Amino acid sequence: MNVPVEEIELSELSSNLTLLQSPVWATFKAGFGWDAHALRPTAGPWTGEAILVLVRRLAPGLTLAYVPYGPSCQCAPAELLAATLTDLGASLAAALPVTPVCVRFDLLWEAGSLEPPEQGGGASASLPGAAKPGRVRKAPLDVQPPSTVLIDLNHSPDELLAGMHKKNRYNIRLAERKGVMVRAAGSVELDRWYDLYRETALRDRITIHSLRYYRRLFELARDSIDLSLHLYLAEHDGDLLAGIIVAEFGDQATYLYGASSNDKRSLMPNYALQWTAILHARETGLATYDLFGVPPADDPAHPMHGLYRFKTGFGGRLVHRAGSWDVVTRPKRYGAYRCAEKARSFYFHRMSKAAVR
Structure with missing residues (x-):
């Protein structure tokens, strides 16, 4: 079914x-x-909802349309999700200047009816009830992390501490005893943080953006009434040990980026940083703190198992979202693009394992 859509201003x-x-x-x-x-x-089910669609040219004649964390809710029964998402994706694609290879939805909906047979998606990883099999496919890569930890901030600081794993509580207090100082810094200190972020990227073999990328985000936050962006730095005897960037938007705070030094890691600055950010979000009146991205399970063999233990140790609820799903609009080109993404995924998986070694 064709879903009529209208183009509106970004401000809407x-x-x-x-x-x-x-x-x-x-x-x-x-x-x-x-x-x-x-x-x-x-x-249709999402009548009146303004949807941001980001379009990127990947190669001559090849574009990708991406809907980050949209549409906002699961507005159709499970057995109709494939059909309704297909209709919406096709209509969004038709409204764009150039037809993309697919419309990739990064769904906020909690996983359940959208569970694929396995992460990464094989030939059978399509939604049940699809009018055309394979028209809606689990993307080879999740753009945003589908699993995360959400901390309910409607508790006192003592209650939040009590809800943590004892190791996290201990390390928060250890950092304080050892003299780790955490402070809110302005964007003028982004250069210091970015030097540390580059050190982190080299150590952990991750890809990061240019300094201009993060500086621009702070510039926009400064001029926005909706977004507050905070840079927290942890220091000890004048040494910068770690720093995080946290966004406060709506009723939620989200941990976006983190950097840490190779030095004085035993002082546990990262625990002190997160605790400071959690307390600030609570004092601001926000409802939740999103630690933004963990492995899906407590698996010691996972290359990011340490991250899982660190983030889940702060308490909160482990949430599994549906992740990225593609509504295919140009099947032949999509097949080639999907193969290229799978190859890229394999490369980065090998890199992450090498980083653990």
Whole structure:
């Protein structure tokens, strides 16, 4: 079924649902290689919802449309999800200047009816009930981490501490006893943080953006009434040990980026940083703190098992979201693109394992 959509101004995007569907995020990504479009269905389950669609040219004749954390809710019964998502994706694609190879939805919905047979998606990883088998496919890569930890901030500091793993409580207090000082820094100190971030990237073999990318995000936050961006730095005897960037948007704080030194790691600065950010979010009146990204299970063999133990140790609820799903609009080109993404995924998986060794 064709879902009629209309193009609207970016300013009409929601300013309270999620940062990645906001006018601020649209403007931000438009400065780094994406074309931002705001589209609104005028019929169907998501009638009236403004949806941010980011479009990127990958190669001559090949573009990708990406919907970060949208649509906002699962507005159809499980047996109809494939059909409704297919209709929405096809209509969004038709409203764009160039037909993309697919429309990739990064769904906030909690996993359940959208569970694929296995992560990464094989030939059978399509939604049940699809009118055309394979038209909706689990993406080879999840753009945003599908599993995360959400901390309910409607508790006292003592209750939040009591809900943590004893190791996290101990390390928070250890950092304090050892004289680790955490402070909120302004964007003028982004250069110091970024030097540390590059050190982190080399150690952990991760890809990071240029300093200009993070500086631009702070510039937009400064001029926004909806987004607050905070840079927290942990120091000891004048040495910068670690730093994190946390976004506060709507009723939620989200840990976005973290950097840490190779030195004085035994002082546990990262625990002190997260605790400071959690307390600030609570004092601001926010409802939740999102630690943004963990492995799906407590698996010692996982290359990021340490990250799982660190983040889940702060308490909170482990949430598994549906992840990235593709509505295929150009099947022949999509097949080639999917193979290329799978190869890229295999490469980065090998890199992450090498980093653990």
